[in-house]
Amino acid sequence: MKNNALVVVDMLYDFIDGSLACQNADNAVRETLKFIDAQTKGQGGEDHEILDTFPILFIRDHHPADHSSFAEQGGIWPPHCVAGTHGGEIHKDLLPYVREELTFDKGCDRTVEQYSGFDGVNNAGQSLGEILELLDTSEVYVCGIATEYCVRNTCEDLLKAGFKVRLLKDCIAYVDHDGHLKALEEMAAEGISIE
Numbered sequence: 173m174k175n176n177a178l179v180v181v182d183m184l185y186d187f188i189d190g191s192l193a194c195q196n197a198d199n200a201v202r203e204t205l206k207f208i209d210a211q212t213k214g215q216g217g218e219d220h221e222i223l224d225t226f227p228i229l230f231i232r233d234h235h236p237a238d239h240s241s242f243a244e245q246g247g248i249w250p251p252h253c254v255a256g257t258h259g260g261e262i263h264k265d266l267l268p269y270v271r272e273e274l275t276f277d278k279g280c281d282r283t284v285e286q287y288s289g290f291d292g293v294n295n296a297g298q299s300l301g302e303i304l305e306l307l308d309t310s311e312v313y314v315c316g317i318a319t320e321y322c323v324r325n326t327c328e329d330l331l332k333a334g335f336k337v338r339l340l341k342d343c344i345a346y347v348d349h350d351g352h353l354k355a356l357e358e359m360a361a362e363g364i365s366i367e
């Protein structure tokens with residue numbers, strides 16, 4: 173049987189309460205933890221057991237301090253998620269589920285804006301798409317920040333690669349509420365399941 177997996181996009185402090193804090197972020201983290209808990213029922217509830225049967229993959233926006241997407245360099249965003257800073261770290265409540273080989277960094281190249289986590293790479297240089305194939309994944313749940321940008325781009329790339337994509341609507345945060353609703357509508361029309 174094929175496996176399910178969860179992809180957690182950019183649940184990082186700068187997007188939660190930092191320089192690019194998004195709406196609904198605290199709630200999205202709480203709901204994500206609830207979702208993960210629900211997957212453990214009947215399995216003993218030990219973290220390593222969950223990860224063997226239900227891989228959880230983390231995406232991190234991970235920029236150099238002079239990244240081209242920052243306003244100072246002519247980009248549209250305030251500085252955020254600079255590698256090695258608190259703002260670029262995954263929310264502490266999720267850390268028990270984080271595995272280094274299942275953590276994928278994107279936006280590492282100074283000159284490239286990279287909203288999608290699909291091409292993010294782990295410390296061994298393997299991409300998210302590659303690892304999902306290796307894990308024999310068919311259905312991918314997605315949650316994270318922000319709906320209109322990194323969540324959407326990640327969902328669309330997963331769909332293009334042939335995965336069934338299930339976006340957890342209570343587990344996402346957004347820059348703008350109307351933009352969030354519009355993105356959900358458009359993603360649903362593309363074939364992404366909003367649940």
Ligand SMILES: [Zn+2]
Nearest residue numbers: 233241253279
């Ligand atoms: Zn970024």
